[in-house]
Amino acid sequence: xxxxxxxxxxxxxxxxxxxxxxxxxxxxxxxxxxxxxxxxxxxxxxxxxxxxxxxxxxxxxxxxxxxxxxxxxxxxxxxxxxxxxxxxxxxxxxxxxxxxxxxxxxxxxxxxxxxxxxxxxxxxxxxxxxxxxxxxxxxxxxxxxxxxxxxxxxxxxxxxxxxxxxxxxxxxxxxxxxxxxxxxxxxxxxxxxxxxxxxxxxxxxxxxxxxxxxxxxxxxxxxxxxxxxxxxxxxxxxxxxxxxxxxxxxxxxxxxxxxxxxxxxxxxxxxxxxxxxxxxxxxxxxxxxxxxxxxxxxxxxxxxxxxxxxxxxxxxxxxxxxxxxxxxxxxxxxxxxxxxxxxxxxxxxxxxxxxxxxxxxxxxxxxxxxxxxxxxxxxxxxxxxxxxxxxxxxxxxxxxxxxxxxxxxxxxxxxxxxxxxxxxxxxxxxxxxxxxxxxxxxxxxxxxxxxxxxxxxxxxxxxxxxxxxxxxxxxxxxxxxxxxxxxxxxxxxxxxxxxxxxxxxxxxxxxxxxxxxxxxxxxxxxxxxxxxxxxxxxxxxxxxxxxxxxxxxxxxxxxxxxxxxxxxxxxxxxxxxxxxxxxxxxxxxxxxxxxxxxxxxxxxxxxxxxxxxxxxxxxxxxxxxxxxxxxxxxxxxxxxxxxxxxxxxxxxxxxxxxxxxxxxxxxxxxxxxxxxxxxxxxxxxxxxxxxxxxxxxxxxxxxxxxxxxxxxxxxxxxxxxxxxxxxxxxxxxxxxxxxxxxxxxxxxxxxxxxxxxxxxxxxxxxxxxxxxxxxxxxxxxxxxxxxxxxxxxxxxxxxxxxxxxxxxxxxxxxxxxxxxxxxxxxxxxxxxxxxxxxxxxxxxxxxxxxxxxxxxxxxxxxxxxxxxxxxxxxxxxx
Numbered sequence: 001x002x003x004x005x006x007x008x009x010x011x012x013x014x015x016x017x018x019x020x021x022x023x024x025x026x027x028x029x030x031x032x033x034x035x036x037x038x039x040x041x042x043x044x045x046x047x048x049x050x051x052x053x054x055x056x057x058x059x060x061x062x063x064x065x066x067x068x069x070x071x072x073x074x075x076x077x078x079x080x081x082x083x084x085x086x087x088x089x090x091x092x093x094x095x096x097x098x099x100x101x102x103x104x105x106x107x108x109x110x111x112x113x114x115x116x117x118x119x120x121x122x123x124x125x126x127x128x129x130x131x132x133x134x135x136x137x138x139x140x141x142x143x144x145x146x147x148x149x150x151x152x153x154x155x156x157x158x159x160x161x162x163x164x165x166x167x168x169x170x171x172x173x174x175x176x177x178x179x180x181x182x183x184x185x186x187x188x189x190x191x192x193x194x195x196x197x198x199x200x201x202x203x204x205x206x207x208x209x210x211x212x213x214x215x216x217x218x219x220x221x222x223x224x225x226x227x228x229x230x231x232x233x234x235x236x237x238x239x240x241x242x243x244x245x246x247x248x249x250x251x252x253x254x255x256x257x258x259x260x261x262x263x264x265x266x267x268x269x270x271x272x273x274x275x276x277x278x279x280x281x282x283x284x285x286x287x288x289x290x291x292x293x294x295x296x297x298x299x300x301x302x303x304x305x306x307x308x309x310x311x312x313x314x315x316x317x318x319x320x321x322x323x324x325x326x327x328x329x330x331x332x333x334x335x336x337x338x339x340x341x342x343x344x345x346x347x348x349x350x351x352x353x354x355x356x357x358x359x360x361x362x363x364x365x366x367x368x369x370x371x372x373x374x375x376x377x378x379x380x381x382x383x384x385x386x387x388x389x390x391x392x393x394x395x396x397x398x399x400x401x402x403x404x405x406x407x408x409x410x411x412x413x414x415x416x417x418x419x420x421x422x423x424x425x426x427x428x429x430x431x432x433x434x435x436x437x438x439x440x441x442x443x444x445x446x447x448x449x450x451x452x453x454x455x456x457x458x459x460x461x462x463x464x465x466x467x468x469x470x471x472x473x474x475x476x477x478x479x480x481x482x483x484x485x486x487x488x489x490x491x492x493x494x495x496x497x498x499x500x501x502x503x504x505x506x507x508x509x510x511x512x513x514x515x516x517x518x519x520x521x522x523x524x525x526x527x528x529x530x531x532x533x534x535x536x537x538x539x540x541x542x543x544x545x546x547x548x549x550x551x552x553x554x555x556x557x558x559x560x561x562x563x564x565x566x567x568x569x570x571x572x573x574x575x576x577x578x579x580x581x582x583x584x585x586x587x588x589x590x591x592x593x594x595x596x597x598x599x600x601x602x603x604x605x606x607x608x609x610x611x612x613x614x615x616x617x618x619x620x621x622x623x624x625x626x627x628x629x630x631x632x633x634x635x636x637x638x639x640x641x642x643x644x645x646x647x648x649x650x651x652x653x654x655x656x657x658x659x660x661x662x663x664x665x666x667x668x669x670x671x672x673x674x675x676x677x678x679x680x681x682x683x684x685x686x687x688x689x690x691x692x693x694x695x696x697x698x699x700x701x702x703x704x705x706x707x708x709x710x711x712x713x714x715x716x717x718x719x720x721x722x723x724x725x726x727x728x729x730x731x732x733x734x735x736x737x738x739x740x741x742x743x744x745x746x747x748x749x750x751x752x753x754x755x756x757x758x759x760x761x762x763x764x765x766x767x768x769x770x771x772x773x774x775x776x777x778x779x780x781x782x783x784x785x786x787x788x789x790x791x792x793x794x795x796x797x798x799x800x801x802x803x804x805x806x807x808x809x810x811x812x813x814x815x816x817x818x819x820x821x822x823x824x825x826x827x828x829x830x831x832x833x834x835x836x837x838x839x840x841x842x843x844x845x846x847x848x849x850x851x852x853x854x855x856x857x858x859x860x861x862x863x864x865x866x867x868x869x870x871x872x873x874x875x876x877x878x
Contacts, residue, residue: 018113021099024070026051026062029108038092038115040085057083069098069109079116091120126222136234139222140169144185147229156215156236158208169232174206188219188230205234214241272309273717277738280306281652284742288659310739329373329459333485333813333853336401336409337368337609339378344399344606347385348585355394357556359509360606362401364520366409369485376456377411377480383453384413384476392417395473398509404479412477420468486813486853495617497522500546504534505554505583510607514552517609531557538578548578550616555584581615583607638683638753639663643673643699644715645691652740653686653715660746670694674702682710683753687732689716689723697730704731707869709836709862711752715740731865733858792877795828799837799867802828806844806860810853818856819848825863837866 012019018035022028028051031043039046041054052059065075077094084090096111127148130137136153140146146164154161157172164171169185170178205215216237222229283303291299344360351358381399388397395416404410454464457478468474501523505511511527518525526548528534534553541547585605601615640662642653650666657664665682667673669691677685685703689696700712714727717738724735734748802821809818822845829838840863847856 019110020046020051020113021108021110022051022066023108024066024106026066028054030110035113038084038090038113039082055082065096066109069096070106072098072106074098079120082113090115090117092116130231133233136236138164138169138172138232138234140185140230140232142228144169144182146171153234156207156234157205163208172205174204174212177204185230202237205236213238273738275648276306276310277652277717277740278646278648280310280739281656282648285652285655285659306739329376331371332374333369334372334374334377334482335369336366336482337362339374339381340399340401341606341608341610343378343381343385345608346382347389347397347399348606350386350389351392351397354389354392356389356392357396357507358389358399358606359396359507359513360399361509361513363403364517365403366401367403367482367484370407370409370482371485372480372482373460376460380453380456380460380478381411381413383450387450387476388413388415388417388474391415392473396507400509406481407483408479408481410477410479412475414473414475416473419470419472419474420466421470496613498524499549499616500524500526500541501550501552501616502526502528502534502537502541502548502578503552504528504531504557505552506530506557507554510554510583510605513609514607514612521613550579550581552581552583552612555582581612639665639681640749640753641665641667641673641676641682641685642715643667643670643685643691643696644688645669646688649688649738656740656742656745659742660749662749670696670699670702673699674706677703677708677710677712678706680708680710684711684713684749686715687712689714689718689727696732697726700727700730700732704865707836707866709840709866713748713752792874796871796874798828799825803860803864803867806863810857810860813853815848815851815853815856818853819845822848834870837863837870840866 012030012032015032016034018038019030019032020028020035021030028046028049031041031046033043035046036042039054046054052062055062068075075094075096077092080092080094082090082092092113093116094111094113096109098106099108099110101107130139130148130150133150133152136156137148137150138146138153139148146167146169149161149164151161153159153164157164159171170181173181201217201219203215203217204212206212214237216235218233220231220233222231280303283299283306286299287296287303340360340362344358348358385397385399392415396414397416398412398414400410400412400414402410402412450464453476457464457480460480462478462480464476464478466474466476496518499522501518503511503514503518503525504527505514506529508529511529515525515527526537528537534551538548538551580600582600582602583605584602603611603615638661640657642650642657642664644650644653644666645668654664654666662683665676667676671693673685673687673691673696674694676682687696687700691699694702696714696716703710703712711734712732714724714732714735715738716723716727716735727735733752736744736748802825805821806818809815809821822841825841826838826845829835829841840859844856844859844863847853847859
């Protein structure tokens with residue numbers, strides 16, 4: 001028993017709250033250590049003393065407590081002030097319970113007291129924060145009754161605090177929301193840390209006068225002892241909502257203004273392009289007629305002036321698209337090497353009448369294919385080379401592309417032109433700005449080219465940089481990151497290993513380009529920067545019995561007659577004269593050299609490596625159909641339907657097609673176009689988009705609905721990407737903008753007229769298939785079960801499956817499964833006699849084998865349309 005009492009005493013002493021006990025007369029019996037700390041009296045002094053003597057200010061309360069305990073009651077004081085022995089005052093909670101003997105008689109009381117001063121101080125600090133808070137603060141208990149509000153709440157809702165405390169919080173909520181608010185409040189109190197009502201809830205508040213206003217409420221649980229309370233921060237958001245509405249209205253007005261501006265620019269562009277098509281088209285046709293020198297100069301001036309106006313229109317249109325954020329990049333495989341060569345070729349054409357050497361360079365380490373937007377990259381580079389040629393009277397223009405870190409490529413255009421003053425560099429990239437007023441007068445232009453270029457470069461993830469000095473020239477460069485291509489490029493260079501080549505060129509960039517790539521192809525290359533060293537190297541090699549297999553020579557270093565070095569090389573008659581490849585920017589040399597010897601080939605500057613490789617591996621023989629300087633002729637008897645209502649544009653189209661070797665018929669509106677295209681006699685249709693009776697879009701949809709696969713090429717003055725998308729969505733195959741450029745028209749027609757057969761009237765596909773099925777049934781083996789039905793079912797199930805698989809292969813850029821599925825489809829379509837479907841599948845198979853995924857995508861589109869037509873025609877067959 002002694003041990004039990006000792007153990008019990010130890011337990012009581014270890015309790016952190018003050019635990020004491022007294023007899024019913026108030027004499028203190030026990031006093032734990034926490035009581036010593038709380039009251040300030042040691043146990044030795046307290047035990048045996050009267051509680052009322054130790055705590056005289058509580059004497060009355062102690063008497064009443066002892067009376068209540070004697071009656072068997074438990075007494076609780078939630079909050080009280082106690083003056084300790086040292087005179088300090090603390091806040092406590094107090095509870096007293098009766099002590100009974102074995103008979104159940106009350107013989108004393110045990111009390112527990114706790115110091116809650118820190119808690120009360122925290123409450124007071126919180127109360128002061130609530131009072132001073134800029135937002136309304138409402139404290140609510142677990143039953144939704146308001147416990148406390150601050151002055152801001154009184155101002156927001158128009159109630160004095162005394163009219164709110166003790167009232168349900170729903171008093172501040174509009175009548176129509178009160179029932180749902182009760183449920184939300186209870187849900188928050190049940191799970192205050194996870195409920196979605198906790199922060200930034202936008203609701204309506206109700207003022208005392210019944211008016212409503214928007215408020216934002218943030219709720220948080222309060223830990224204030226045993227009570228469950230919620231703090232609600234209330235903010236009037238009337239001004240904010242008004243500002244947001246004003247901002248939204250201003251944004252909508254700005255968007256509408258931008259759209260209106262874009263529509264206006266597009267409309268102006270369209271309206272100018274339509275007559276410009278007549279001006280430039282007829283100018284080109286007029287230049288094909290006999291003219292005296294004065295007449296020719298006048299006509300050429302008309303053409304160049306018209307093209308200058310067209311450039312300004314294009315710049316303004318591009319700038320408008322940039323400004324409105326409507327330019328989106330296309331993600332497709334991009335041939336970097338070909339693009340650099342194309343841009344360099346354009347620069348050379350621009351510099352044709354200037355004393356300029358235009359060169360391009362990229363190292364063998366430059367990846368051939370990457371993923372990117374070829375059109376936008378080309379546009380940025382063409383802006384730069386256009387400026388370089390414009391502002392450079394003599395010297396060089398160099399276009400380069402070199403690998404950078406992490407798959408990026410650095411492009412640069414360097415010139416030896418007039419240069420740019422440091423003070424003009426910053427404003428040079430601003431819209432409509434130019435280097436100085438003199439440049440504005442001397443060279444003209446809109447001042448938009450570099451702005452457009454910078455925007456395009458930034459859109460591609462790069463930054464345009466300028467390094468320039470007045471009188472010395474400029475270097476514009478940017479570095480763009482490119483992800484790897486979905487397919488590998490087709491490398492060139494095979495079959496040349498071990499061959500010896502000498503290259504002599506006055507352009508360091510061209511010399512480096514040819515020399516480095518020749519070495520990459522496995523050749524032994526000697527590079528010479530002048531004609532004297534070239535001749536010396538040729539003679540030394542011949543004397544050593546190791547003559548060069550080929551010499552690549554720059555015509556510009558040959559001398560006055562353009563033939564001195566060529567003659568000297570051919571005269572070297574050692575074990576065998578080397579083949580000579582002459583690089584020239586003058587077409588006249590081709591005829592002169594061709595008359596001298598078959599061992600001389602001529603390539604245009606700036607040289608394309610693919611052309612150089614062709615010449616090297618074929619010993620001077622060009623590839624079939626690629627004779628330089630001669631435009632390929634149109635397919636024999638090819639007739640094109642021109643759907644155009646404007647008589648001037650008709651005249652331009654007829655003349656352009658005749659110059660390209662095509663015959664043509666004219667449809668004056670969309671209805672005529674549908675009727676004539678249905679005859680199946682046309683190799684292609686040039687479709688104007690805006691015509692009376694039926695526009696080009698509707699006409700195209702009608703032609704496609706009837707099942708005709710004749711290529712339809714949009715011919716429109718609309719130059720926006722949306723215009724192109726709308727044409728393709730209507731079922732057209734390609735898109736050319738007015739004014740019509742003859743070479744562009746040649747390229748587009750060659751793409752479609754040569755790729756697709758002329759549409760011929762079809763035999764009814766249902767009759768053909770029905771005949772094939774009947775043939776199968778007549779010849780099926782006796783043991784076979786409905787062979788024709790199984791073939792038809794396999795067709796109906798297999799074609800959609802393969803079409804879906806083709807679409808998946810196109811998304812991943814994988815040509816191999818595309819080719820395989822196309823092969824399967826050829827067989828399935830052929831078995832049933834669906835000839836057009838089989839022909840399309842063959843087109844797809846060829847495009848997939850060639851790696852031409854762009855054409856493959858278009859063919860898959862036509863395959864789906866053709867299958868839908870066939871499936872509908874066969875719907876009643878079994």
